[in-house]
Amino acid sequence: MAKIYVLHENPEWTEHLFKRLDELGLPYEDWLLSEGTVDLTAEPPEGVFYNRISASSHTRGNRYSPELTNAVLAWLEYHGRTVINGSRALQLEVSKVSQYLELEKHGVKTPNTVAAVGKDQILEAAKRFEGKSFITKHNRAGKGLGVQLFDSIEALEAYVDSEAFEAPVDGVTLLQDYIKSPDASITRCEFVGGEFIYAVRVDTSEGFELCPADACSIEDLFCPAGEQEEAESPKFRVIRDFHHPILENYKEVLTNNGINVAGIEFIQDEDGTLYTYDINTNTNYNSDAEAEAGQYGMLELAKFLGRELEAVGKEEVGNHR
The missing domain is CATH 3.40.50.20 (Rossmann fold)
Known part of the structure; x- marks a missing residue:
């Protein structure tokens, strides 16, 4: 059977x-x-x-x-x-480089990104971001692996030369424009069967680990801005009746790549420009946010x-x- x-x-x-x-x-x-x-x-x-x-x-x-x-x-x-x-x-x-190129192919804007292999090449690539804040992340990641915020090349150099440097499992480090959200949040759009089911707002004020699964530990967060006061609102909250033209682009990306189930994340800067930075094909859902909204991803x-x-x-x- x-x-x-x-x-x-x-x-x-x-x-x-x-x-x-x-x-x-x-x-x-x-x-x-x-x-x-x-x-x-x-x-x-x-x-x-x-x-x-x-x-x-x-x-x-x-x-x-x-x-x-x-x-x-x-x-x-x-x-x-x-x-x-x-x-x-x-x-x-397993490749954010592939994700970004595929998103751009379908008219979806991604942050300016440079991929580098080798510590010297990471520092060389950082020159393209001189004078502005940027982040590093792992190409093969998940859980916010390798995400660090830098305000200068000197700060990056100190990190790369230290024992704290986190080498990517595939050797590829990404350097990327730091997109500052005015309300310290990102939005994750969930798709099942290639169809949009809901969007969830994620509070990023505590750091960069954005995994919505109940099993993810808040203790693992990396906080680039120092200690934060306890948030008054939930970290994950389903946005009721979410509509945005970007959803059609996302559906096109998923359809053209044979992806049926995914969570796609974007951030908006102070000017309202939308940047998409992650396609997660191993999507998880937050039970508290779903219970509050009465929508259930795993059931769908x-x-x-x-x-x-x-x-x-x-x-x-x-x-x-």
Whole structure:
């Protein structure tokens, strides 16, 4: 019997999805890809395969999960299986360079960015930002990895030459214009089945780690502006009746890259200019924000996977007639 297969490397991020699948009575199997094998001579089972591998897997000791998943996805796609967030989604998940170029291709403005490999090249690239604030981040990231704010090249040089320097797992450091939000917030737009479901406002006053999952720890935040007073409003808040022309561009990006499930983040500067800086294909949802709004991303995702499974079942019946 066909079922839903959930490919991932972090059980903390699948718990809520499995609960929703159970609620809907949908058959599923947990495919943990922290390690494993791929028999290229074998044929995959029938079903729907949902890829939830994260760019930050190496921070949980799963350094090669993306590489293993890439092999699994290639195998599944070769056999024509229904894959949700397939190989192309994984390529974008592990490379912000690829994300930015793809966004720009579809008319979505991204911050000015330079990619550099090697400490000397990082400092050389920083000259392009002389006289203004800029940030560094990792190309293969997630969880705000490597995000640091600098006001001068001298400050960057001191950081790069110190023991605090955080080397990217793929060796690629990004230098990027610092976009200052007047209300210290970013907006994350959630899509399921390629369709927009809601936007969430994220308070960034405490730092750069923007993961909305309940499992993410506030203690891990890097705060570039020193200590902040306790926020009066929730860190994550669903924006009711959000509408913006950028959503059509986002849908085009997702459609053209075969991405069904994603969270796309943008920030607006003091002039109202919108900059998009992240496509997260391993999207998570914040339970407090959802409960307050009465909207539930994992439920929508489980329903979508159920519809895809139903389509596979009908196809199987048709093939056996």
